[in-house]
Amino acid sequence: MNISIIGLGLLGGSFALGLKAKGAPVTILGVDSNPRHASQALAGKIADQILSLPEAVAKADVVVLATPVNTILQQLPEVLDMLPAGAALLDFGSTKEQLCAAVATHPKRGQFVATHPIAGTEYSGPEAAFASLLEGKTMIICEREKSDPAALAVVEQLCHTLDMQMRYMPAAEHDLHFAYVSHLSHISSFALGLTVLDKEKNEKNIFDMAGSGFSSTVRLAKSSPQMWGPIFTQNRQNVSEALAGYIAQLQQFKEAIDARDEEQTKEMMAKANEIRRILG
Incomplete structure (x- = not known):
């Protein structure tokens, strides 16, 4: 063949x-x-x-x-x-x-x-x-x-x-699901990489303190822009919807931390722990 x-x-x-x-x-x-x-x-x-x-x-x-x-x-x-x-x-x-x-x-x-x-x-x-x-x-x-x-x-x-x-x-169902479980995670990793790189401009030793948690979370930021840029463009409606939900969650964390509401952050993290049940 x-x-x-x-x-x-x-x-x-x-x-x-x-x-x-x-x-x-x-x-x-x-x-x-x-x-x-x-x-x-x-x-x-x-x-x-x-x-x-x-x-x-x-x-x-x-x-x-x-x-x-x-x-x-x-x-x-x-x-x-x-x-x-x-x-x-x-x-x-x-x-x-x-x-x-x-x-x-x-x-x-x-x-x-x-x-x-x-x-x-x-x-x-x-x-x-x-x-x-x-x-x-x-x-x-x-x-x-x-x-x-x-x-x-x-x-x-x-x-x-x-x-x-x-x-x-169906193709539409595929694109919706992957906006959340794949495309969003790549954007999140790229954004985290940019955030830390911006900080590194002023604090040259920041990467010396990076542990395995940072490395695993930012790993996808090494991915090819030539591959991922067109993916985000073609699936832009679903990706935008996923990003809006993600940004809202980040904002809730920020507001709880700014308010020193530790119980609220614990509740949010405990809710997120449910991902263990899904991913095993």
Whole structure:
């Protein structure tokens, strides 16, 4: 099976390495606009060949779009236009509603399976990819009723090969949920990083006092702006709603602390402790 991966970074690269590690009979045809990334993908045995996008699509049984979501939005209709009959197209975008809408009336819409692998790290590029990233993780599939059974079956089989779990949901529901459980946490981490960096301008030793709590909370601030900027833009309505709720909670904490109302802060923290029940 020829799998053409457009975008040879963390997700695209890990997908390729994971399939190879499982012994899947695949040839990976790679496409990347960054020549350095293309060379790294070859050196790291992510890709077996580097081709132009039209060449890779023409030879593909499966095409994976693993580029930033603004690029996926442009590539989806173009790749569907040139997709061979019987081939399947999937994307790894962290937003789904706008992407699905972009090809809703495309004559080859059935060959497209809208997917989102729930996996990642704060690092990017081919050198960040590793074979076990997707193993045991969840693959969200949106609008499966709009995908041809054959295309859906191919994608599901690839997920099974990687030992991934699958969940199915509407695209709008996906974007709403991920605004809260993923996109908001990244904004929070970026904002915390900026806050402490601003303080560091005047207090040069502040990072010497940073413990594991700070490191774990700010970890996501290392994430790629090129990837996350378009996500926030495409999902701006849901992200704005999530931010409004978060800011309101922060304001409540500030007001309670300013008022020296320790009981109020304890009540808020105890309520937040309920997250243990959900996350185990």
